[in-house]
Amino acid sequence: MFIHPWDDALDDAEWQTWIADGHDFGILSANGLPGRAPMAVPTHFTVDDTALLVHLARPNPVWKAIEADPKVTFTVTGDYAFIPGPWRAKPGTPPTDGVPTSYYAAVQFTCRATVIDEPGAKAELLRRQMAHFQPEGDHAPMDPGQAPYGRMLPGIRGLRLDVTEVHAKFKYDDHKPVEQRTDTARRLTDRGAALDSPTAAQQLRRVDRVGTWNA
Structure with missing residues (x-):
C-alpha cells in the first residue's frame, strides 16, 4: 500500500484507536497455490494483543x-468517500480544473497465520470473539461436546494471525490548506x-491534529 507522508498514521495509537472504534471487518489475503490467483476472504476479526483472531468454515x-504459505495480509478499510x-x-482556478480523489482510512497487517483445529482452542477463540461482538452474552456455552455449539466445532477452523508489520493510511488531503479541508468536510x-459523515469526521479529526502540513 503506497502512503504519502501526509497520509501516514501520526502514531500507532491513531490506527489502534480507529480499529477499536468498530472497524472489525476486513479482507484476509493469502498467496495463491501455484498457477492460481491470490485468495481474498472477507471476514470479521477480533484483536488479541498482537494477533488477530478469525474463524472460517472448514x-x-x-x-x-x-x-x-502462512504469510498473509489482512486489510481493513473504512470511512471512505469520493x-x-x-x-x-486550487483557490483562484476554475472549479473544473480540480482533480477528484478518494478519501479513506486503511490499515494493512502483515501476519503469520497459525491454524487452530483443537476443539478446546477453537471454543476459546469463539468465546473471545463473542466477548467482542456480543458482550452482553445471551448465548449458549461454547464448549466441545455441549450443544449447540459443540457439535458445530468440527465444521470450522480457527486462525491466529500474529502481526509482524502494520501499515496505516489516513487519506484526507492533509497537504491541502486547512480552510479547504474544513470546507470539504462541510460539503461531505x-x-x-453513504459514509460521508464518518469521512468528514475523520477529516476534521486530522485537521485538528495536523493543522497546516509541514513536510
Whole structure:
C-alpha cells in the first residue's frame, strides 16, 4: 500500500484507536497455490494483543493456500468517500480544473497465520470473539461436546494471525490548506451519502491534529 507522508498514521495509537472504534471487518489475503490467483476472504476479526483472531468454515479453499504459505495480509478499510474535482480546485482556478480523489482510512497487517483445529482452542477463540461482538452474552456455552455449539466445532477452523508489520493510511488531503479541508468536510456533511459523515469526521479529526502540513 503506497502512503504519502501526509497520509501516514501520526502514531500507532491513531490506527489502534480507529480499529477499536468498530472497524472489525476486513479482507484476509493469502498467496495463491501455484498457477492460481491470490485468495481474498472477507471476514470479521477480533484483536488479541498482537494477533488477530478469525474463524472460517472448514470447506473454505483458503486453508490450502495458508498451509502452503502462512504469510498473509489482512486489510481493513473504512470511512471512505469520493471527492469531486471542484471541491479540490486550487483557490483562484476554475472549479473544473480540480482533480477528484478518494478519501479513506486503511490499515494493512502483515501476519503469520497459525491454524487452530483443537476443539478446546477453537471454543476459546469463539468465546473471545463473542466477548467482542456480543458482550452482553445471551448465548449458549461454547464448549466441545455441549450443544449447540459443540457439535458445530468440527465444521470450522480457527486462525491466529500474529502481526509482524502494520501499515496505516489516513487519506484526507492533509497537504491541502486547512480552510479547504474544513470546507470539504462541510460539503461531505451536507451531501450526506453513504459514509460521508464518518469521512468528514475523520477529516476534521486530522485537521485538528495536523493543522497546516509541514513536510
